[in-house]
Amino acid sequence: TPQLVRSGWTEESLKPGDHVTVRAQPDRNRARPFAAMQSFLKDDGTSLSVTPADIAADNSRPPAQSVLGVWQPARRRQGGAGIAPGRADEPPLSLPLTAKGLEAARKFTVRDNPRLQCVPFTSPENIGTPYLHTIERDGDNILLRTEYMEIVRVVYMDGRAPPAGPRSLQGHSTGRWDGEVLVVETTNFADQPWGVARGIPSGAGKRVVERYELTDGGETLTVRFKIEDPEFLTQAFAGEEQWRYAPKLTPLPNKCDLAAAQKYLGND
Numbered sequence: 001t002p003q004l005v006r007s008g009w010t011e012e013s014l015k016p017g018d019h020v021t022v023r024a025q026p027d028r029n030r031a032r033p034f035a036a037m038q039s040f041l042k043d044d045g046t047s048l049s050v051t052p053a054d055i056a057a058d059n060s061r062p063p064a065q066s067v068l069g070v071w072q073p074a075r076r077r078q079g080g081a082g083i084a085p086g087r088a089d090e091p092p093l094s095l096p097l098t099a100k101g102l103e104a105a106r107k108f109t110v111r112d113n114p115r116l117q118c119v120p121f122t123s124p125e126n127i128g129t130p131y132l133h134t135i136e137r138d139g140d141n142i143l144l145r146t147e148y149m150e151i152v153r154v155v156y157m158d159g160r161a162p163p164a165g166p167r168s169l170q171g172h173s174t175g176r177w178d179g180e181v182l183v184v185e186t187t188n189f190a191d192q193p194w195g196v197a198r199g200i201p202s203g204a205g206k207r208v209v210e211r212y213e214l215t216d217g218g219e220t221l222t223v224r225f226k227i228e229d230p231e232f233l234t235q236a237f238a239g240e241e242q243w244r245y246a247p248k249l250t251p252l253p254n255k256c257d258l259a260a261a262q263k264y265l266g267n268d
Contacts, residue, residue, distance in 0.1 A: 002131060002147055002252040007049050019043050063218025064245040067182050071133045071221050071243035083128040083225070083239050084197035091199030101200055101232035108199035114192065118256035120149035122170055122195055123186055123208045124225040127241050132251045135182070135212065142175055142182065147251045155184050162188040167204065182212040196232050203231035220244050 014020070020042055024035035040048040084092035091105035110116075120126065127133075131147035142155040155175040162172035171189035175182060186208045189195060195202025206229040215222045226238040 002254055004050060005252055006249070009048060013048055014040070014042075061245070061247055063216075064214060064221070064247075065218060066180065067212045067214060067221060068135050068137065070246050070249055070251070071135070072246040072249060073128070073130050074220055074242040074244040083124050083241065084200075086198075092197050095197060095200065095237055096234045097200065098230075098232055098234050101196070104201050104232070105199050112193055112199070114194055115149075115256070116261050118149070118258050118261055119169070119192075120146075120151050120256075122189060122192055122202070123153070123210065124227055124239070125194065125197060126151060127210070127223050127225060131254070132246065132249055133243060134251060142184075144173075144184070145251065147254050149256050150254055153186075155182075166190065171206070171208070178211070180214060184210045184212070186210075196227065196229055200232055202229050205230045215242070218245065 020040045022040055023038040025038065027034040037050045039050060042048070085094055086092045091108040093102070093105055095101070097105060115121070121129065126146050126148070129146060129148045133147070134143075134145040136143050136145070138154070140157055142157060144153040144155060145151065151170065153170050153173055155173045157175050159174050159176070167188045167190040169190050169192065171186040173184050173186040175184045177183070187206070189202055189204075189206045191201065191203055193201050195206055206227070208225060208227045211224045213222050213224070214220075221243045222240055223243065224238065224240040226236050227233070228236040
């Protein structure tokens with residue numbers, strides 16, 4: 001929805017009974033009734049694009065002075081594939097998986113996708129989603145917000161221990177400053193069926209360290225991460241994403257609707 005709004009769509013753009021010509025890229029698996037929509041052309045000549053907002057540099061805005069602010073992905077990933085390598089509809093078998101992790105990946109099915117139950121991704125997978133991200137102060141703490149599913153992560157800068165009780169979906173994050181670089185360490189994640197990456201679960205030992213650093217003179221923010229999970233990974237793996245400073249963009253409401261999410265499964 002946020003991407004459509006930024007491409008000019010409104011609730012009135014299409015109405016029941018409208019006749020449209022559709023351009024789309026069909027699923028490679030022709031047995032699946034899905035397609036990646038490109039545009040709609042209405043009979044009155046109106047064209048509606050579903051292309052994500054332009055991510056080219058905006059030369060009219062000043063560079064960021066700190067990691068705080070609004071950021072958008074600086075590159076597009078197929079299908080919003082997150083941080084893991086490979087296609088968005090396949091598990092990343094190239095990761096250093098334990099036997100348990102490999103078994104889980106081989107049992108992969110789209111029906112296990114937690115998003116279909118309106119359960120959001122966790123770090124580091126949500127770093128790679130093609131939506132806006134914001135970093136802001138909240139008193140002595142830092143808030144990391146992701147537009148997709150309206151994820152909010154509190155980063156406690158006083159190094160406090162995780163609270164007693166059940167582990168939480170987004171875990172417990174503590175932070176510190178390494179010069180101008182924000183370093184965030186997160187542990188105490190609840191078990192999640194896609195907690196490591198697409199189709200790869202995570203367990204109680206999952207630990208993620210993220211480093212948020214201004215690059216390109218403040219034009220971009222590089223987010224480097226390392227993830228450990230001895231239950232599903234034989235060794236830690238690392239990666240990075242790059243976000244572009246986007247102070248003119250405003251995060252939009254993007255709550256998950258369970259009925260809409262599950263339409264992706266079809267009727268079979």
